[in-house]
Amino acid sequence: MRISELVETTGVPLATVKYYLREGLLPSGRPVGAKLSDYGEDHVRRLALVRALRDTAGLPLASVRTIVALIDAPEGDLVASLGRAIAALPPTVDPAGSGPYPRAAGVAREIGANIDPDSTAMAQLEDALEAAESVGLGISDERARVYARHVRAIAEFDVAAVPTGDRGAAIEYSVLGTAIYEPVIAAMRRLAHQHVARAAGADGAGR
Amino acid sequence: MRISELVETTGVPLATVKYYLREGLLPSGRPVGAKLSDYGEDHVRRLALVRALRDTAGLPLASVRTIVALIDAPEGDLVASLGRAIAALPPTVDPAGSGPYPRAAGVAREIGANIDPDSTAMAQLEDALEAAESVGLGISDERARVYARHVRAIAEFDVAAVPTGDRGAAIEYSVLGTAIYEPVIAAMRRLAHQHVARAAGADGAGR
Numbered sequence: 001m002r003i004s005e006l007v008e009t010t011g012v013p014l015a016t017v018k019y020y021l022r023e024g025l026l027p028s029g030r031p032v033g034a035k036l037s038d039y040g041e042d043h044v045r046r047l048a049l050v051r052a053l054r055d056t057a058g059l060p061l062a063s064v065r066t067i068v069a070l071i072d073a074p075e076g077d078l079v080a081s082l083g084r085a086i087a088a089l090p091p092t093v094d095p096a097g098s099g100p101y102p103r104a105a106g107v108a109r110e111i112g113a114n115i116d117p118d119s120t121a122m123a124q125l126e127d128a129l130e131a132a133e134s135v136g137l138g139i140s141d142e143r144a145r146v147y148a149r150h151v152r153a154i155a156e157f158d159v160a161a162v163p164t165g166d167r168g169a170a171i172e173y174s175v176l177g178t179a180i181y182e183p184v185i186a187a188m189r190r191l192a193h194q195h196v197a198r199a200a201g202a203d204g205a206g207r
Numbered sequence: 208m209r210i211s212e213l214v215e216t217t218g219v220p221l222a223t224v225k226y227y228l229r230e231g232l233l234p235s236g237r238p239v240g241a242k243l244s245d246y247g248e249d250h251v252r253r254l255a256l257v258r259a260l261r262d263t264a265g266l267p268l269a270s271v272r273t274i275v276a277l278i279d280a281p282e283g284d285l286v287a288s289l290g291r292a293i294a295a296l297p298p299t300v301d302p303a304g305s306g307p308y309p310r311a312a313g314v315a316r317e318i319g320a321n322i323d324p325d326s327t328a329m330a331q332l333e334d335a336l337e338a339a340e341s342v343g344l345g346i347s348d349e350r351a352r353v354y355a356r357h358v359r360a361i362a363e364f365d366v367a368a369v370p371t372g373d374r375g376a377a378i379e380y381s382v383l384g385t386a387i388y389e390p391v392i393a394a395m396r397r398l399a400h401q402h403v404a405r406a407a408g409a410d411g412a413g414r
Contacts, residue, residue: 052342079405086397091390104394111395112402119401125394132387135259137380139391146364147388147395150357155399157353159407173344178397180339181354183298184346185396186389187311187332188318188354190293192362193385194326195319198286200366 003029006039010047017047023061025050025068049172057179063088067175071168078167085175087120093127101126107139110148154185210236213246217254224254230268232257232275256379264386270295274382278375285374292382294327300334308333314346317355361392 007014020026026046029037046068053059053067066088070081099118104125108115115122132138139147158177163169214221227233233253236244253275260266260274273295277288306325311332315322322329339345346354365384370376 048342052338056338056342082404083401086400107391107395108398111399112406114402114405115398116401119398121394121397121401125391125398128387128390128394131259131263132391135255135263135383135387137383137387139388143364143368147361147392148399150360151392151395152399152403153357154354155396155403157350158396159400159403161350174400176342176344178400180335180342180344181346182393182396183335184314184332184339185354185358185392187328187335188314188358189362189365189389189392190328190385191315191322191326191332192318192355192359193293193366193381194290194323194328195321196359196362196366197289198321199319 001039003037003039006043006047010044010051012047012051020047020050023065025061025064027072049176052176053179057089059088059090067171071171078170081167082171082174083116083119085171086178089175089179091124091127093120093123098123103129103133103139106141107144107148110144111152208246210244210246213250213254217251217258219254219258227254227257230272232268232271234279256383259383260386264296266295266297274378278378285377288374289378289381290323290326292378293385296382296386298331298334300327300330306330310336310340310346313348314351314355317351318359 001009003014003017006012007017010017012020017026021028026043029039029043032038049071050064050068053064054061059067067085070085073081099122101117101122104122105117107125107129108117108122129139158181161177162173208216210221210224213219214224217224219227224233228235233250236246236250239245256278257271257275260271261268266274274292277292280288306329308324308329311329312324314332314336315324315329336346365388368384369380
């Protein structure tokens with residue numbers, strides 16, 4: 001399809017499409033003449049991904065570029081690529097503060113043994129736990145155990161749903177699923193607070 | 208204590224303390240002379256709360272004011288006050304879009320029967336589910352059931368930990384606990400993805 005049809009199909013304005021092309025977020029079309037290029041379904045899909053990461057997940061351009069490059073990289077270690085792609089998602093952590101993560105280490109032990117102690121998610125957890133501590137809500141061992149058990153069960157469902165086979169598709173799904181389902185889970189927890197507090201006949205505590 | 212001691216004890220700069228006093232986020236001290244006021248432990252605690260909501264949870268001043276007013280209100284329905292306080296937390300939802308929330312209603316049914324269908328968390332869930340759908344990751348019935356089961360279990364732990372007795376303390380704890388533990392749970396889920404993917408011997412999918 002021509003670039004005008006790509007604009008019509010995706011609803012992404014022409015100026016934005018051209019900007020993404022210049023920035024390398026969208027691969028060039030196939031040249032079919034002096035000034036014409038042909039675009040396909042992969043361009044439609046890529047535009048949806050870039051829009052989702054930019055507008056829905058609120059990522060800066062540099063992070064989107066990192067993720068797109070990892071999806072397009074034809075080889076390399078998939079585990080490492082996934083790790084780097086997920087690490088490009090917010091919240092941003094201080095790059096200087098590269099461990100140790102004493103608070104996160106204690107909680108990670110409750111989750112499982114196969115966790116990279118230097119991963120970005122460890123730094124993110126350390127920051128979150130430090131914030132909790134600073135307002136007098138440091139996480140107790142029991143809370144860590146309860147949260148770990150249920151978060152692991154959620155992760156088991158998530159990981160089983162990741163498409164296998166196509167490497168780029170697995171990275172794309174994992175990045176989007178991580179970013180997109182976090183606010184879903186947060187809102188569901190708030191609703192569960194309502195339900196549990198009322199079901200307990202409590203006077204609304206925790207709503 | 209004098210205002211200079213309040214500054215020293217809390218580490219909050221004098222200009223900020225005065226600003227919070229002017230804005231009504233911090234109650235005035237007890238007058239003990241023509242130009243002197245006496246501050247107590249409740250002022251220290253309130254400063255910690257305001258800082259946590261401003262800096263850690265990133266709330267705008269107007270939202271902090273809403274929450275503080277609800278904590279200080281001596282009477283009224285506790286359930287309604289808790290609802291309004293939690294509703295002041297991000298993410299912001301379009302006030303015009305006051306239901307119905309068709310996607311959220313389906314998921315809420317999996318969580319439990321005691322959910323206010325017009326609550327802000329319903330609007331937040333609807334927004335999150337719409338975003339998921341827009342990138343082709345609409346939530347399946349099975350995913351809704353799995354998430355609901357485990358989020359409810361987390362909420363049962365949360366609600367049981369809310370202090371009873373003091374109304375203001377219950378609201379303060381619930382607001383902080385909602386805001387502060389959301390990033391903890393998100394980071395724990397990312398680590399659980401790592402653990403589960405590796406434990407399954409998968410080639411890293413979901414990390």
